[in-house]
């Protein structure tokens with residue numbers, strides 16, 4: 404169903420996609436954690452983290468978490484009574500601060516390989 | 518006079534299997550509205566072009582359609598504000614009857630679900646049931662809805678779930694729930710608090726963008742959500 408894309412619907416799509424992606428991720432995360440009791444398996448999985456692809460994946464994960472949480476805060480504010488005329492401004496504020504935090508946060512992850 | 522190109526999505530489901538685009542060149546005066554262009558096409562070029570219109574003054578809600586990708590009223594769209602190429606489609610998410618005319622039965626049934634009329638069994642006063650200025654203010658914006666269907670048709674949630682009440686019906690519920698003269702508060706609230714009602718709204722704000730009467734629909738729905746939560750806690754105290 405084609406409809407002109409606006410800040411509101413764009414934000415909603417980001418929220419949906421990042422939400423589903425993070426739900427899938429949480430299973431991998433739990434699987435990784437379950438290896439904590441097994442030193443051999445743990446070491447094997449830990450080595451994976453040195454792979455540059457996995458590092459990019461980690462940066463991507465950070466992006467997903469930031470996008471989902473910042474837009475989540477925007478939605479909570481709107482639900483609590485911030486007027487509708489602020490919804491786009493809030494979206495841009497969330498995108499901007501999220502972008503800055505992503506930049507700062509991904510540096511230690513990617514700094515070694517870039 | 519300036520020439521405009523109208524690209525219209527045409528479809529006659531009883532005779533064709535898929536919609537087709539047809540283009541028309543129309544001479545328009547800057548003071549005219551999009552609806553005038555459609556009428557010109559029907560009068561001069563193709564009498565089979567089908568669309569709804571009634572008041573031609575933005576008050577009946579008949580002429581809602583998707584204009585350049587955005588829902589709006591043809592009779593309220595000034596041609597001087599439009600680019601030279603205008604794409605016109607029927608409202609999305611409703612079944613097409615012919616060309617720009619869609620079947621709005623489902624849409625009106627959703628409103629029916631929230632009991633869109635005053636319920637008050639108390640003996641009416643000799644004259645009208647009075648409201649204070651503040652009480653009137655509370656529902657003033659929601660009363661301006663003309664039920665054109667632009668909002669519900671712009672809602673991605675409604676596209677994926679036709680059982681969802683949709684913004685128009687929820688706004689209608691607001692209009693009576695917050696009306697100081699109405700007495701069916703609990704019943705009406707009960708009719709919208711379910712997975713396919715109030716909680717299906719994901720604050721996408723397409724309805725606010727679409728509404729030709731500039732009603733802050735999502736804001737009203739949010740207020741209903743807050744009321745529902747407050748009510749829940751009050752009951753379980």
Ligand code: FES
Pocket residue numbers: 569570571572573574575576577578579580581590591592593
């Ligand atoms: S014809 Fe009545 S709203 Fe456009």
